[in-house]
Amino acid sequence: MSSEANQEELQNGTRSTNKQGSKKPPKEKKETVPSGKEVKKETKLGMTVKKNENFGDWYSEVVVKSGMIEYYDVSGCYILRPWSYAIWEVLKDFFDAEIKKLGIQNSYFPLFVSEQALTKEKDHIEGFAPEVAWVTKSGNTELEVPIAIRPTSETVMYPVFAKWIRGHRDLPLRLNQWCNVVRWEFKHPTPFIRSREFLWQEGHTAFATKEEADEEVKIVLELYRKIYEEYLAVPVVKGIKSEVEKFAGGLYTTTVEAFIPNTGRGIQGATSHCLGQNFSKMFEIFFEDDKGERSLVWQNSWAFTTRVIGVMVMIHGDDKGLVLPPKVATVQVVIIPVPYKNVDFNQMLDACNEVSQKLESAGLRVKQDTRDNYPPGWKYSDWELKGVPLRIEIGPKDIENKQVRMVRRDNFEKEDVPLEKVAQRAADLLDEIQANLFKKAKEVRDLCIKKVFTWEDFIEALNDKKMVLAPWCDDVEVEEDVKARTKGDTGAAKTLCMPFEQPDLPDGTVCFASGKPAKRWALWGRSY
Structure with missing residues (x-):
């Protein structure tokens, strides 16, 4: 996104005429933004960019002028002003109360991760390695062993889980923490959507059985749906991620997927993962059951972030600025x-x-x-x-x-x-207003889902900035091939999820990309 200036504007008028007045604006100023570019500081109140004409500049302008963020001198890091932080608090209060009803307790674990712990789970660290920020110096002294800043907290928490869990009476262990994480993104940072430091909650739980873990995954995912649909008035699709797109090191990942019509891109709203026994094996998290047998625990992790605010802005905002759903508005x-x-x-x-x-x-x-x-x-x-x-x-x-x-x-x-x-x-x-915002957003979103059966129709829908629902063989190699064949300046297409609500799949239906027998419907698209 561009236009990172904190723009100030003035406008005049009355109720009867609503005309712009004639106050003399202050002289135009220049401001240096994190990228090092100099941009002109605007001096008029209101938006100068239309949402449908330049979505990127519109978004950059609206989050600043509405008082949601202030830019900072470290690229990819933003100050959340009270107008946006209060929205986070509303969502936090809702979610925190709901998970406490489930018996989940809040805790706090350190920001720093030892290199030994971080690299213990091979698939996990491979998924995060490019984004990990490292502390290498203390003052002018080089550290003997670099220390990572948490990109997520599995490797911080699970060595301690192994100490705390001994027998079946120690289970389930269900913890959550509200904190910040750092992921040093190389892609162009965007306030709320893709930042190098962001706020989130992360739940980490351990159970004696897979059935208990599966049940919690579903319950938490439904809470995420409520955050988006009932609070932010943003429609989402609940589904499961493909093997390619699931959480690194996990058993399976469920997700709520939103869609930004102006860009034709899907956006992962929040995820609820069943980690299986992979992490418990790596970190030796065993328990003794009531028969005296030693078993590995089953684990979950789940999170939503301040990204939700950016999605809300993108969906509801217009040429006059923000449009806040009443449930989350600081001032209703x-x-x-x-x-x-x-x-x-x-x-x-x-x-x-x-x-x-x-x-x-x-x-x-x-x-x-x-x-x-x-x-x-x-x-x-x-x-x-x-x-x-x-x-x-x-x-x-x-x-x-x-x-x-x-x-x-x-x-x-x-x-x-x-x-x-x-x-x-x-x-x-x-x-x-709350109901109307959701209704309008869902109507627009539904028009952006195109059901296809062939590769030609898939490409046409993709180029028309649509999400594409297509029969798929559920083959990893086929998904990688689709990514390779659609790679371009606007990014490659990938599976967003396999929706839980599956249309009928008639016998004999073949995969749109491979011609192999289709196993299920998948939702495809370009994404943030």
């Missing part, structure tokens, strides 16, 4: 007084306070924008840029008529609401 309703000449402003503030109290009593997250150095039209644009779901305007005639005007962020529909119904109507509208 903003109240803006609309004063006119010769109007008692204190009277307007009293009206705003009254409405605010009604809404807060109904459990809504509310903010009054009573800044007197900006006109109402400027404030409208400012809060639209920030994506607040519902705006309430209160002018002199509204006070006289004992009403307020409500304006939705998702479709800009306006409605005058009697004062006595303001709390209930606001709550209802927020529910409608």
Whole structure:
């Protein structure tokens, strides 16, 4: 992505005209961004790039101007400002409460990993090796043995699991930690989507039986679906990863896959892995069962990251800025007084306070924008840029008529609401906005899934920026061949997942790529 400047803009206007005003903007400045490039600092409020014309620049601009991130002087690392971090907290609170109901406990393990531990599981470290950041010096002294910064915590936690687990009474062991990890990506970093340091939760659990591990994998994956669909209003496909795409060293990987229509790319939303007994064998995590026999434990790991915020921005944002689903919005309703000449402003503030109290009593997250150095039209644009779901305007005639005007962020529909119904109507509208955002996103996503049976139709759909549902022989060599044959400037196609909800596969159906007998339907596409 480009346009890494923190851009500031000014706009003026009133409720009646909504025209841009004539405040003289400050002089144009230049800012040096992490890549070392100099870019012009914009001086107008609002977006300057349209989503459908230049998606990359639009995304870079919206996450900065809306107040979600600030760029940092280490490339690929970003400051999460309160406007975005509060979204993470909402999701964290939901997920944390749900996993505690399952008996999963929070803990914290060190950031650093010894080279010996990290390299113990061969497949695992091969999967992460290019992204591992190493500490090699302390002050001016070279370390005798380099220390890795965790890209994930299997190799940090499992040597300790081997100490803690002795018998069947020590199982299940179910831990989670909320922390940061570092993966030194070589691809172009993108805020939230692909950063070198990010926040996540990572669950690590151990069981006596595979059946227990399998059950937890499904339960956690469903929680991830809820995060995306019920909180972020983003539709996802639940499925299982191919052998090529599964977690390195694991038995199998389940996933929720989202899709970004503007780029025609899938994006892995969150994963829940069954690790099998591979790691327990490597780290010698045994337990003695109730018959006195010694067995290896069955393990899982699962995680979601701050990537979820970026996916939400990409799906719902528009040419005016963010569009926040009410469930995760820091401010669900903003109240803006609309004063006119010769109007008692204190009277307007009293009206705003009254409405605010009604809404807060109904459990809504509310903010009054009573800044007197900006006109109402400027404030409208400012809060639209920030994506607040519902705006309430209160002018002199509204006070006289004992009403307020409500304006939705998702479709800009306006409605005058009697004062006595303001709390209930606001709550209802927020529910409608949440549902509408998901409905619109799902309709668009569904139009982007193309069902094909032949290679020619596969290529046509892929080039049309679609996800492709195709019958597949489930052969590793065939998947690698598809990657090789589709490799280009925009990246190769790969399996995103095999959806759990499988269409009928008639007898005699052949693989679209190899002509071999098809075993199941796979969802293919280019991805982030």
